[in-house]
Amino acid sequence: MxxxxxxxxxxxxxxxxxxxxxxxxxxxxxxxxxxxxxxxxxxxxxxxxxxxxxxxxxxxxxxxxxxxxxxxxxxxxxxxxxxxxxxxEAQGILNINAPVSFSTLHLAQLLADFKLKYPAITVNLQLNDRKIDVIEEGFDLALRIGSLKNSSMIAKKLASVRLVLCASPDYINKHGKPNSPEELIPEHYLRYSHMESHQNDSPLLNILTQKKYRQGANFVSNNGEVLTAAAVAGQGYVYQPTFIAGEALKQGKLQIILPEFEPNPVGLYAVYPHRKLLASKLRVFLAFFDDYYGSPPYWDHFNT
Known part of the structure; x- marks a missing residue:
């Protein structure tokens, strides 16, 4: 009873x-x-x-x-x-985990606009590029980029993310444009250390994850912005999402190489534990985020 x-x-x-x-x-x-x-x-x-x-x-x-x-x-x-x-009434602390470069380049304005609409919600944003356990580490949601593995978590796609291989005009003038991934010079590869081979099934990615490219690269970093700046400076070629490289491509500081080998876009996802009985703070954030960046997202508005 x-x-x-x-x-x-x-x-x-x-x-x-x-x-x-x-x-x-x-x-x-x-x-x-x-x-x-x-x-x-x-x-x-x-x-x-x-x-x-x-x-x-x-x-x-x-x-x-x-x-x-x-x-x-x-x-x-x-x-x-x-x-x-x-x-x-949406209120409370919204704990978000998100990738570093995407957040510094594109998330700040969204959060500012979100706070104007929902001032009673406090945002606690933690940035890192490692995979985190949303529940164990106390987050309401995590933003993740890539092709997600199967899990018990709910994943909502928020935007498409293109991955492109690009180099500066100076680099291309000096070394020429490759006609196939096999012509890429391993020592000139500006390698992102967190890149995963299972992100996309593409010939280009298969080449770049080979041992001679992983070990031959003479510039490795866990930050895509640093690698993109090095590519703009003519130090080599870089494989990065357009939300990082898009502005340099728009300004002509970088050019896409091997466009015919560009893999299918991956996604920017919001990952959270439950679909039912969502807290209002999370529900309104997901609704606000939906199509905020446009389709295609604004960072892809450049001439290829």
Missing amino acids: DRITTMNAFVTVANEGSFTKAAEKLDISNQLVSKYVSHLEELLNTRLFNRTTRKVHLTEAGEQCFQHAQHILESMNDMEGYFGQLTQ
């Missing part, structure tokens, strides 16, 4: 001074009210009421139980009111 319902029946009888009046207030039968109170007395192994033909009176134990039960029910009402308000 539900203890909250039982306590509610007991408190109502105590307030009304009558089982009949309590039954009328609760809109249930007199017998059911009596059953609830009897169950509570059995549970506590004590008499809560002294009953007469006209009225019921709390015993000394009943007085103490009444104080406790009333406090519990008030706390329950406060909790229901609080969470009911949360579902109506």
